[in-house]
Amino acid sequence: MSVTEKAAIQTTAAPTTGARGAGIKLAGVEQRYGDPKSSVLALTDVNLEIGKGEFLVLLGPSGCGKTTLMRIIAGLLKSTSGKVEIDGQPLWNGNRRNDKVMEELGVVFQDANMFPWLTIEDNIALPLKLRGVSKTERRKRASELCELVGIKGFEKRWPRELSGGMRQRAAIARALSCKPQILLMDEPFGALDAMTREQMNLELQRIWMESGCTVVLVTHSIREAVFLADRVLLLSPRPGRMDTLKTIEIARPRSAYDQSTPEFQAYELELRKRLDTFA
Amino acid sequence: MFKFNTSWIATPIVLALLIGIWHAYVTIFSVSPFILPSPFAVWQAVLVLLADPRTWQHTLITLYEIVAGFILAVIIGIVFGGFLGKIRWLEQTLNPLIVGLQVMPKVALIPLFIVWFGFGVTSKIVLAAVIAFFPIMTNTILGIKSVEMGHRDVMLALNASRWQTFRDVELPSAMPFILTGMEVGIVLATIGAIVGEYLGGSQGLGYMAVATLNAFDVQSMFGVIFVLTILGLILYFLVVMLRRYLTPWHAAAKND
Numbered sequence: 302m303s304v305t306e307k308a309a310i311q312t313t314a315a316p317t318t319g320a321r322g323a324g325i326k327l328a329g330v331e332q333r334y335g336d337p338k339s340s341v342l343a344l345t346d347v348n349l350e351i352g353k354g355e356f357l358v359l360l361g362p363s364g365c366g367k368t369t370l371m372r373i374i375a376g377l378l379k380s381t382s383g384k385v386e387i388d389g390q391p392l393w394n395g396n397r398r399n400d401k402v403m404e405e406l407g408v409v410f411q412d413a414n415m416f417p418w419l420t421i422e423d424n425i426a427l428p429l430k431l432r433g434v435s436k437t438e439r440r441k442r443a444s445e446l447c448e449l450v451g452i453k454g455f456e457k458r459w460p461r462e463l464s465g466g467m468r469q470r471a472a473i474a475r476a477l478s479c480k481p482q483i484l485l486m487d488e489p490f491g492a493l494d495a496m497t498r499e500q501m502n503l504e505l506q507r508i509w510m511e512s513g514c515t516v517v518l519v520t521h522s523i524r525e526a527v528f529l530a531d532r533v534l535l536l537s538p539r540p541g542r543m544d545t546l547k548t549i550e551i552a553r554p555r556s557a558y559d560q561s562t563p564e565f566q567a568y569e570l571e572l573r574k575r576l577d578t579f580a
Numbered sequence: 581m582f583k584f585n586t587s588w589i590a591t592p593i594v595l596a597l598l599i600g601i602w603h604a605y606v607t608i609f610s611v612s613p614f615i616l617p618s619p620f621a622v623w624q625a626v627l628v629l630l631a632d633p634r635t636w637q638h639t640l641i642t643l644y645e646i647v648a649g650f651i652l653a654v655i656i657g658i659v660f661g662g663f664l665g666k667i668r669w670l671e672q673t674l675n676p677l678i679v680g681l682q683v684m685p686k687v688a689l690i691p692l693f694i695v696w697f698g699f700g701v702t703s704k705i706v707l708a709a710v711i712a713f714f715p716i717m718t719n720t721i722l723g724i725k726s727v728e729m730g731h732r733d734v735m736l737a738l739n740a741s742r743w744q745t746f747r748d749v750e751l752p753s754a755m756p757f758i759l760t761g762m763e764v765g766i767v768l769a770t771i772g773a774i775v776g777e778y779l780g781g782s783q784g785l786g787y788m789a790v791a792t793l794n795a796f797d798v799q800s801m802f803g804v805i806f807v808l809t810i811l812g813l814i815l816y817f818l819v820v821m822l823r824r825y826l827t828p829w830h831a832a833a834k835n836d
Contacts, residue, residue, distance in 0.1 A: 377736055377737060407737075414728070414731055417829045418829045431744050
């Protein structure tokens with residue numbers, strides 16, 4: 302899945318990948334917090350198209366609105382103004398979420414947010430339960446997903462019996478259980494140690510390539526961004542706005558060793574220099 | 581939670597010590613058995629009571645009142661608590677009323693309950709339910725409000741309905757709180773049923789306590805109180821044990 306476009310700064314056209322998944326279109330998205338008179342502008346002027354099957358990383362310092370933007374795409378937050386479309390369908394109909402569009406989204410948060418009263422298997426299959434899938438069918442799907450995310454054999458365990466990394470794998474499995482077209486991840490590995498994190502990045506790349514869905518991932522790690530992304534969207538802070546859109550042209554699948562190549566480091570350096578100008 | 585291995589030795593010692601002091605006090609000061617019978621006299625009375633089938637009939641009636649009142653309180657408490665915990669404006673509107681009702685001494689309502697529901701078991705069941713209801717309801721509200729934001733986000737992202745969110749997240753999340761309310765509730769239901777029997781009626785252990793006192797049979801009265809205490813303890817520990825079955829995932833369910 303190599304992206305052939307040249308580094309595209311300040312352009313919003315989505316690369317053509319020809320993959321499955323769904324595209325995302327953001328037009329004039331703006332978010333204000335607080336009451337209308339003394340509101341704080343958190344995010345402004347976001348115009349972006351994310352291609353089908355693309356891996357887009359939102360990168361930026363804290364307070365740049367990257368989590369806000371992800372919550373807007375996930376339908377957890379209705380932006381103060383602007384439009385969000387998933388595969389050409391509006392995410393919001395007035396003040397109501399578009400149920401059909403919501404079905405295409407899977408969300409992973411910084412915390413695994415496993416429900417402690419459900420076994421790993423029941424946690425993973427909860428989205429299926431909400432859609433009325435039968436218990437035997439749910440068991441089957443949960444076991445497939447456990448295999449996909451590498452926690453096979455832990456189906457019957459309680460979440461507290463798993464390590465942080467394994468719980469986050471389970472959270473990814475839960476987000477994938479309804480076969481979403483789009484996977485949204487808000488700093489999913491932020492709470493993990495560096496070694497686990499690196500391994501999770503490799504696993505995520507594999508899962509993404511196998512599932513073919515579109516991924517939007519929020520991070521504040523430049524290395525993670527360059528390693529995972531087809532394109533990195535760098536957001537500048539206060540208020541959050543689109544600063545740089547960088548296409549990462551490193552062949553897939555990428556290995557941990559790729560991080561030591563001059564090519565990788567050049568991308569890292571470029572983004573770091575740009576980030577430093579915000580301080 | 582206290583450490584079990586220590587308390588298994590310490591608790592009987594403290595108990596034996598208290599009974600010893602009681603016995604010494606009664607003998608040294610030669611207290612009239614009408615004021616305070618000796619622990620041995622009370623034990624004798626307990627044995628006599630347990631051999632009497634009428635005691636068991638009264639015990640069954642009291643047990644029925646407590647359990648029926650408690651079950652009513654649990655059902656109504658969780659339903660009301662569920663609604664009030666979910667619907668903010670409703671809780672805010674009704675809050676002064678709830679606090680008022682909670683502060684009001686429910687025992688003062690007994691004469692009214694007797695007028696409404698008669699001298700039989702119904703008035704006692706109602707009283708037990710009314711007293712046990714409040715801690716269960718307030719704990720349910722607290723439990724539902726304490727649902728983690730991250731858990732709510734998951735259900736929101738899954739586009740879950742209000743009922744699904746209640747069934748799959750809010751209720752299980754609130755369960756440890758509800759169980760705490762139930763532990764308080766079962767004790768209050770026991771008190772409610774017995775006080776109800778004290779003040780009106782001709783059945784149950786509460787009635788027996790009053791009847792033995794009226795007959796100046798103080799040691800039997802102490803015997804009845806002993807039986808009542810055992811009954812209350814059994815019920816309380818049954819509710820405590822529910823925790824292990826309903827919330828095996830929760831830290832408080834582990835017995836250490």
